[in-house]
Amino acid sequence: AQSVTQPDIHITVSEGASLELRCNYSYGATPYLFWYVQSPGQGLQLLLKYFSGDTLVQGIKGFEAEFKRSQSSFNLRKPSVHWSDAAEYFCAVAPLDQGGKLIFGQGTELSVKP
């Protein structure tokens, strides 16, 4: 079945530590890939996106993500987390044959310890 999986519902990291949020998808052809962030009471903000080309994508706020076709993964990383990064993170895919609609993972809530 077509799906987007974020295995970690909640992650806690210490400020200054590195971060990796996992995302796996299951689609026949590589879809467009996105990471969004949502702070409490706020809308969704795009962190980065992958359509084609270089498999390491740089985004805003110091985030990057790496597309690995062999693993059907698009994991989000940040070398050093700041307290302001505490939020919910959503991986999303836009299958190429579905009119551009986004299919979201369940989200990963990130908490940052001082």
Place this chain on the structure above:
Amino acid sequence: GAGVSQSPSNKVTEKGKDVELRCDPISGHTALYWYRQSLGQGLEFLIYFQGNSAPDKSGLPSDRFSAERTGGSVSTLTIQRTQQEDSAVYLCASSSQTGAGGYTFGSGTRLTVV
């Protein structure tokens, strides 16, 4: 406009009443999407418009839900005979191209059915 505008930002309604939620996309964006975000269900696709046409309505939960878009711009999502399970945040997004252009989300309408 500069961003995607949704109104009202909050709506409390009595069970059984009809509600209308409005989305004003970024000027020139041809694609418009509606999503619902609720506890336990994550972010669900509802419907998408390309211009004034809705090629994909597959996410509408029941026939109580309908949407229209006029002039290739403003869209209205209508929920008839609201039920408590309709309580959620309804998000709208627009895009200049289906998928490839990326998406800009509004801040959402929080609907509470009492």
